[in-house]
Amino acid sequence: MTRKHAPTNRRIELDPAEALRLLGSVPLGRVVFTRQALPTVRPVNHVLDSGDIVIRTHEGVALTARAEEADDTGVVVAYEADAIDPDTHLGWSVVVTGYAHLVTDPAELARIRDLLQPWAPVEGMDQAVRIRPEVVAGVRLTEAGATTTSSS
Numbered sequence: 132m133t134r135k136h137a138p139t140n141r142r143i144e145l146d147p148a149e150a151l152r153l154l155g156s157v158p159l160g161r162v163v164f165t166r167q168a169l170p171t172v173r174p175v176n177h178v179l180d181s182g183d184i185v186i187r188t189h190e191g192v193a194l195t196a197r198a199e200e201a202d203d204t205g206v207v208v209a210y211e212a213d214a215i216d217p218d219t220h221l222g223w224s225v226v227v228t229g230y231a232h233l234v235t236d237p238a239e240l241a242r243i244r245d246l247l248q249p250w251a252p253v254e255g256m257d258q259a260v261r262i263r264p265e266v267v268a269g270v271r272l273t274e275a276g277a278t279t280t281s282s283s
Contacts, residue, residue, distance in 0.1 A: 150269030
């Protein structure tokens with residue numbers, strides 16, 4: 132059996148502002164929410180809007196229904212996005228935990244529809260969910276001797 136060498140990369144915690152900036156630099160992430168008391172993960176495209184994560188969805192989806200039923204605080208969700216090179220194992224990962232609300236204001240919904248086009252056209256994908264971050268955690272994986280920079 133061949134033994135692999137220990138990784139020489141190092142892990143650096145990101146401050147919340149840098150983590151959100153990186154999350155906003157990629158178009159795809161994963162939203163985690165509860166469906167029938169179990170965690171559910173869905174890949175979605177997103178946009179960062181005034182510090183919130185906004186995704187498009189369609190009526191009848193479990194997340195949309197949960198966000199619509201939620202009280203003023205919203206429904207708790209997590210959102211994850213990353214950019215990690217599979218060969219070098221370098222990159223970053225960000226996880227946001229916060230409250231999701233269904234966007235109901237017609238003007239805001241129209242603006243979001245112009246801002247964010249779904250990757251997969253789905254009939255009736257005219258709803259939007261806004262996730263307000265409460266906890267933002269991120270890590271950057273760099274080479275052991277590298278100095279950190281603000282680039283993605």
